[in-house]
Amino acid sequence: MTSSLKISANDLSLTFQTNDGPVHALSDVNLDIHEGDFVSFIGPSGCGKTTFLRVIADLEQPTGGSITVNGVSPQEARLARAYGYVFQAAGLYPWRNIGGNIKLPLEIMGFSKSEQQQRVTRVLEMVDLAGFENKFPWQLSGGMQQRASIARALAFDADILLMDEPFGALDEIVRDHLNEQLLELWAKTNKTIGFVTHSIPEAVFLSTKIVVMSPRPGRVTDVIDSPLPKGRPLEIRDTPEFLEVAQRVREGLRAGHSYD
Numbered sequence: 001m002t003s004s005l006k007i008s009a010n011d012l013s014l015t016f017q018t019n020d021g022p023v024h025a026l027s028d029v030n031l032d033i034h035e036g037d038f039v040s041f042i043g044p045s046g047c048g049k050t051t052f053l054r055v056i057a058d059l060e061q062p063t064g065g066s067i068t069v070n071g072v073s074p075q076e077a078r079l080a081r082a083y084g085y086v087f088q089a090a091g092l093y094p095w096r097n098i099g100g101n102i103k104l105p106l107e108i109m110g111f112s113k114s115e116q117q118q119r120v121t122r123v124l125e126m127v128d129l130a131g132f133e134n135k136f137p138w139q140l141s142g143g144m145q146q147r148a149s150i151a152r153a154l155a156f157d158a159d160i161l162l163m164d165e166p167f168g169a170l171d172e173i174v175r176d177h178l179n180e181q182l183l184e185l186w187a188k189t190n191k192t193i194g195f196v197t198h199s200i201p202e203a204v205f206l207s208t209k210i211v212v213m214s215p216r217p218g219r220v221t222d223v224i225d226s227p228l229p230k231g232r233p234l235e236i237r238d239t240p241e242f243l244e245v246a247q248r249v250r251e252g253l254r255a256g257h258s259y260d
């Protein structure tokens with residue numbers, strides 16, 4: 001059975017016009033993402049990873065080619081609330097408690113008070129933060145804040161989750177733990193996830209598909225379909241299969257990199 005196409009980019013390009021001239025953030029990107037895929041975008045700073053996520057989210061407009069999200073334009077998909085977005089910084093409002101932060105988009109969308117409450121309870125359980133609803137962001141660790149921000153993105157049941165380096169600022173032990181939890185969440189919900197990272201082990205551990213990008217200009221240099229099983233303990237990182245995929249990512253990064 002082939003799963004349905006969630007995101008499809010065809011010769012997608014985006015050039016920013018700046019005072020210093022044009023910046024080619026994305027150039028002729030072709031990529032298909034299917035339902036239930038966990039797709040990581042990896043590449044050096046400035047290669048267009050965030051820009052690609054922002055195009056999917058209708059926060060930037062392509063200047064060439066085309067892209068569909070859930071079979072429609074990014075704008076239509078945004079209006080249909082097709083995705084949740086998790087940023088590098090948790091971005092929680094300090095004057096609202098965790099429950100209040102999760103409710104904010106639900107309030108804007110006009111959910112009833114009882115529906116808001118049900119959703120808050122459900123998503124806090126999903127990210128293992130049951131009981132923290134009345135705490136304020138500053139009372140939580142960095143990892144917990146990031147989990148709260150994932151809960152907020154999950155609260156309106158979008159089946160696409162876009163995550164821009166969500167764990168980049170966290171130490172390695174916390175990051176390992178959150179990676180495991182994210183995989184569990186993904187397995188439970190079958191969401192389609194687009195995930196930006198700078199870390200090769202993180203990309204290989206999490207993904208069913210790894211998109212390696214190069215900065216000259218933002219191009220896809222390799223798309224790796226991972227042979228690793230869906231259920232993955234952290235120890236899988238020591239297996240030859242894991243190391244082989246990591247090596248291919250490294251080679252892709254090297255091929256797209258200039259050392260001048």
Ligand SMILES: Nc1ncnc2c1ncn2[C@@H]1O[C@H](COP(=O)(O)OP(=O)(O)OP(=O)(O)O)[C@@H](O)[C@H]1O
Nearest residue numbers: 016018023024025044045046047048049050051052
């Ligand atoms: N609004 C904008 N106006 C002009 N240039 C931009 C804009 N947004 C991004 N860029 C440029 O486009 C290129 C791609 O940026 P992008 O943020 O997508 O890269 P990235 O791969 O996510 O980088 P990082 O890993 O550092 O987050 C960069 O050269 C960046 O400076």
